[in-house]
Structures are given as structure tokens and as C-alpha cells.
Amino acid sequence: MRLSPDERKMLRGDKGAAAKEALELQIAVGKFFGARRLVPVTNVHMMGDIEVMGDSGKAFLERMTRLNARCVVTTTTNARCIDFDYVAKLRQDPREAEKEKQLIAYLRRMDVVTADTCINYQTLYQPHQGEHVAWGDTGTVIYANSVFGARSNFEAGPAALAAGITGRVPEYGFHLDRHRRGNFQVDLKADLGDLADWGALGKLVGESHQNYFAVPVFSGVKRGPSADQLKHLGASLASYGSMGMFHMVGVTPEAPTLKAAFGGARPKEVLTVTNRDIERVYAGYSAKGNPLNLVVFSGPQQSLFEMKTLASLLDGKKVKAGSHLFVTTSNGVKSAARQLGYLQSIEAAGGIVLEGVCFYILQNIAQMRTQNAWSNLVTNSAKLANIIGAHKFNTLLRRTADCVRIAVTGEER
Amino acid sequence: MSATRGRAPLIKVKRAYGDVVEGVALVSREGFSPRYDLDRWSGLISRPGHALEGHSLKDKILIMPSAKGGIAAGWAFYDIKHKGIAPKAFVFGVTNPVMVQGAVFAGITITEGWSRDPYRWIETGDIVRVDPKRKTIQRVQSRP
Numbered sequence: 063m064r065l066s067p068d069e070r071k072m073l074r075g076d077k078g079a080a081a082k083e084a085l086e087l088q089i090a091v092g093k094f095f096g097a098r099r100l101v102p103v104t105n106v107h108m109m110g111d112i113e114v115m116g117d118s119g120k121a122f123l124e125r126m127t128r129l130n131a132r133c134v135v136t137t138t139t140n141a142r143c144i145d146f147d148y149v150a151k152l153r154q155d156p157r158e159a160e161k162e163k164q165l166i167a168y169l170r171r172m173d174v175v176t177a178d179t180c181i182n183y184q185t186l187y188q189p190h191q192g193e194h195v196a197w198g199d200t201g202t203v204i205y206a207n208s209v210f211g212a213r214s215n216f217e218a219g220p221a222a223l224a225a226g227i228t229g230r231v232p233e234y235g236f237h238l239d240r241h242r243r244g245n246f247q248v249d250l251k252a253d254l255g256d257l258a259d260w261g262a263l264g265k266l267v268g269e270s271h272q273n274y275f276a277v278p279v280f281s282g283v284k285r286g287p288s289a290d291q292l293k294h295l296g297a298s299l300a301s302y303g304s305m306g307m308f309h310m311v312g313v314t315p316e317a318p319t320l321k322a323a324f325g326g327a328r329p330k331e332v333l334t335v336t337n338r339d340i341e342r343v344y345a346g347y348s349a350k351g352n353p354l355n356l357v358v359f360s361g362p363q364q365s366l367f368e369m370k371t372l373a374s375l376l377d378g379k380k381v382k383a384g385s386h387l388f389v390t391t392s393n394g395v396k397s398a399a400r401q402l403g404y405l406q407s408i409e410a411a412g413g414i415v416l417e418g419v420c421f422y423i424l425q426n427i428a429q430m431r432t433q434n435a436w437s438n439l440v441t442n443s444a445k446l447a448n449i450i451g452a453h454k455f456n457t458l459l460r461r462t463a464d465c466v467r468i469a470v471t472g473e474e475r
Numbered sequence: 476m477s478a479t480r481g482r483a484p485l486i487k488v489k490r491a492y493g494d495v496v497e498g499v500a501l502v503s504r505e506g507f508s509p510r511y512d513l514d515r516w517s518g519l520i521s522r523p524g525h526a527l528e529g530h531s532l533k534d535k536i537l538i539m540p541s542a543k544g545g546i547a548a549g550w551a552f553y554d555i556k557h558k559g560i561a562p563k564a565f566v567f568g569v570t571n572p573v574m575v576q577g578a579v580f581a582g583i584t585i586t587e588g589w590s591r592d593p594y595r596w597i598e599t600g601d602i603v604r605v606d607p608k609r610k611t612i613q614r615v616q617s618r619p
Contacts, residue, residue, distance in 0.1 A: 090579045094492050115550040118557035198546040218549020221576035272541045274571035451522045
């Protein structure tokens with residue numbers, strides 16, 4: 063790999079042991095992927111919380127602070143596993159909460175902005191076309207590449223932190239033009255209204271094409287999708303398909319035309335998705351005879367507009383006794399929702415609104431499931447329906463209004 | 476699924492990182508995520524219905540067609556390595572950067588791509604050698 067004079071100095075340790083170590087990790091990863099050089103990044107988004115990192119990850123951060131590690135570009139954190147106001151209510155482990163506080167302190171000492179959100183692209187930073195960033199949480203990356211035309215690979219926590227410390231990333235994958243071209247086409251004949259429909263689309267396309275370098279090109283979109291619809295599509299594609307990029311003809315910046323999206327090449331494959339296909343996705347989920355007593359809006363965190371919709375759907379209603387309805391969002395969105403009265407409507411109905419977290423990484427989630435006799439988890443997030451499986455939930459993907467109805471009545475119909 | 480017995484050929488991999496390792500193969504036809512599929516306390520595949528449900532990853536050479544989403548893999552590999560329940564190597568058909576970043580960070584051998592179908596030659600329980608320097612994998616001993 064070709065290194066600049068500055069990078070060679072860093073590798074020699076002239077800029078400290080932390081920067082040297084960070085760059086060594088990046089070079090090893092870059093070599094694996096055949097990167098020829100490193101490119102500067104302007105913004106980093108990293109995942110780092112005690113549930114994900116464990117004691118060994120925390121010890122690593124402690125060591126990095128001792129080495130005086132400092133981020134040289136703006137670096138923010140992804141959703142974490144604890145909302146400190148809810149530790150007791152959710153019967154989370156106070157010792158883990160304490161570790162989470164220490165971990166946050168280490169990150170702040172490294173000049174990381176602990177914003178704790180997985181919707182940074184909606185609330186914190188919107189990169190321009192061609193801008194190199196280093197983001198973690200797959201949903202943020204696919205949104206950056208696809209909707210903004212920015213350039214990022216999936217950057218796992220340690221890799222993102224390394225990028226924050228060195229201010230650069232190895233140039234491979236979606237930093238290069240050749241990986242950004244579409245390679246198969248998805249012709250949309252489906253109406254795709256609710257957010258869950260877009261997630262279901264992502265499941266259909268992602269599950270059948272599991273490959274980081276598979277870049278679907280959506281054509282035939284009937285009306286310009288909203289940011290939240292693109293968010294659910296992207297999060298689902300990334301979750302089911304491990305995908306980092308998509309195009310949508312006439313919608314995303316690198317797809318003004320079908321031809322442009324494919325860079326002049328022909329699609330290897332053309333799929334068609336109809337309303338019937340979307341309905342089949344919903345039909346694939348079943349309560350298996352167990353109670354529908356848990357409804358979750360999370361993964362990704364809710365935008366202000368999603369909060370508004372939930373407030374409206376829950377207005378004047380009550381979550382069924384014995385059932386739970388959880389919402390996760392960012393600190394900023396929760397604060398705005400409070401100002402606007404959305405939060406009060408959701409809470410008055412019995413909903414629990416957590417900030418700075420994602421439901422599926424909540425500390426103690428597996429124990430919470432058994433303590434509350436949860437078996438089914440109903441959600442409008444296809445991503446959440448996919449990833450919570452490791453905690454042995456049976457999931458049901460349903461449209462937003464259906465989820466709210468289930469929370470209120472405990473019944474599917 | 477039955478792998479072809481007899482002398483196994485060298486399988487070339489496209490990309491590789493890490494130390495030379497030898498261990499018991501754990502072969503999956505299904506992709507893998509340390510977040511979605513794995514209990515990171517026991518090291519067992521915990522996702523109901525996963526092709527490897529109930530299997531332990533500890534000290535295995537894990538052979539899988541693909542990686543699944545999940546940024547958290549980066550910390551998860553480091554975590555399971557320190558808990559002593561990590562596999563010796565990940566052998567992927569196709570992988571994603573998170574798996575590579577995570578494996579490099581944790582010091583676990585990882586490879587991507589294969590010149591011939593490993594499912595024809597390697598099955599769970601075989602002893603397999605992974606050589607990142609030579610970019611090869613090979614069955615060195617059939618399962619008992």
C-alpha cells in the first residue's frame with residue numbers, strides 16, 4: 063500500500079502509539095481488500111457500548127485513552143444498550159450500567175461525540191456526494207452511499223475508531239467507483255406505502271442476494287419515497303443482504319437513469335416485485351399460537367415524523383393491559399417530540415419511549431424476554447424482525463397501523 | 476450433504492489474513508453473523524433454525540458461504556476471543572468488511588473466496604489447515 067509522508071510518520075509512531083496502532087489495523091484490512099492507499103475522511107460514526115463490546119472492548123478503550131488517543135475528525139456514536147433513566151424499570155444490571163458510563167467517559171476523552179443514535183443521517187450529519195466518511199451501523203452506511211452519494215464501507219467499531227484517530231480509511235469497496243455500479247435490477251410493480259412495505263422489499267431483495275458487493279438498482283418507483291421509507295429499505299437490505307449500497311432510478315444521486323446506475327453495463331438479472339410478493343412476506347410470519355404482547359418500533363430509531371405518526375395512531379388509545387409497546391429514538395428527537403406533544407400522546411397510551419438505544423442491543427434483553435414471558439415481537443421494522451432472532455424472539459413484521467392495533471387489542475385482526 | 480472422500484486437493488482462497496491454523500471444520504451452508512446467530516456467552520449458535528444451531532464455534536475452522544449484516548461483529552470477535560470461545564478461522568465464500576475488520580482486530584485468521592467448492596471436499600469434523608500466507612485451505616485428515 064502506498065503511504066503518504068504523513069502516514070509513514072504515523073506508522074513510525076511519531077503521532078503517538080494510539081495512532082500507530084490504529085493505522086496498523088487499517089493497513090492490514092486494506093491489504094486484505096487490495097487497497098492501494100488511504101483516503102481522508104471528514105466524519106466518523108462508530109458503534110461502542112458495553113453490550114456489544116464486553117469487558118475486553120471496554121479494556122481496549124481504557125488502554126487507548128491511556129495512550130492519549132484523540133479523534134482528529136468529528137466522530138459520533140451509534141445507539142447504545144442503556145437508557146440510564148430506565149435501568150431499574152427494565153431490570154437491567156446496574157453494574158453493566160456503571161460500565162457503560164465509564165465507557166462513555168473513555169470515548170469523550172478521545173473527543174468522541176456520544177450522540178448515541180443510529181439515524182445520524184437524519185439528525186446529525188448529511189455528507190455531500192463523493193464525500194468519504196467512515197460510518198458504522200450498516201443502516202447508516204447504506205444510506206450514506208445510496209441516498210447521499212457519499213462513500214463509506216461498513217466500519218465496525220474498532221475500525222471506525224481507528225478512522226477517527228487517523229482521519230482516514232483504506233480505499234477499497236464503496237470508496238471506489240467500480241464497486242458503486244448497480245449489478246442487478248429490481249423492477250417495482252408494488253405500491254409500497256407503509257414503512258414496513260419498504261422493509262419487506264429489502265428482505266425480499268437482500269435475503270436472495272446476500273453479498274456486500276451486490277448493488278440492486280430499483281426501477282419503476284411510483285412516487286418519490288420519503289427519507290423514512292428509504293431508511294427502512296436500506297436498513298433491511300443491509301440486514302438481510304449485508305448490502306452497502308443501492309440505486310433508485312430518478313431518486314438517488316448516482317442513478318439519474320437506469321443506464322447511469324449500471325455504469326453502461328447490462329444488469330446480470332432483473333427481478334420484479336409485486337404487491338403479491340410483499341403480501342407473501344407478511345404471510346410468512348405467524349404468532350404460532352402465542353400471545354401478541356410485545357410491539358416494538360426500533361431498529362432504526364424513530365425519526366420525528368415516525369414519532370408524529372405513532373402519536374396520532376395512539377391518540378386516545380391504551381396499550382392492552384399486560385402488553386408492552388416500546389419506541390426507541392435519539393435524544394434530540396425525543397426532546398423535539400416532547401416539545402410537540404407527540405411524546406405525551408405515546409406515553410399517555412402506555413408506550414415506553416427510550417432514548418439513545420436500539421431495542422435489539424438492550425442490555426439484558428434475553429432475560430427481559432423471559433421475565434416478561436415474551437415470545438412474539440411485533441414490529442414494523444424488517445431489520446428488527448431479522449436481527450432479534452439471536453435472542454430467541456419469534457418475530458412478526460406488520461404495517462405500522464397494524465402494529466399499533468395489536469398493541470392496543472392484543473389481536474391480529 | 477456428503478463430501479467426496481479420498482485425497483483432498485488444495486483449495487486456493489482469494490484473500491486471507493492471519494496465522495496458519497489447523498483445526499476441526501464446522502461447515503455451514505448458511506451465512507453467519509456473530510450478532511444475529513451467536514450466543515456470545517456460550518459460543519453456541521443460538522438462532523432458532525440456523526443450519527448450525529446448537530454447535531459451538533470454539534477452536535473450529537468455520538466454513539460458510541457468506542457473511543450477514545451487523546457492524547457489531549467488530550467488537551463481537553474481540554469479545555469471544557477474550558472469552559476463549561472464538562473459532563480458529565473464518566473461511567468465507569464472500570464476506571464483508573466488518574468480518575475482516577473484526578477478525579484482524581481480534582487476531583483471528585480469515586479468508587474469502589475459494590477456487591473450488593469446499594463443500595465437495597470438506598465436511599464437519601474433518602481436520603482442516605488454513606494457510607493465509609500461501610492463501611490455501613486443505614483437509615488434512617478426514618473425520619473419524
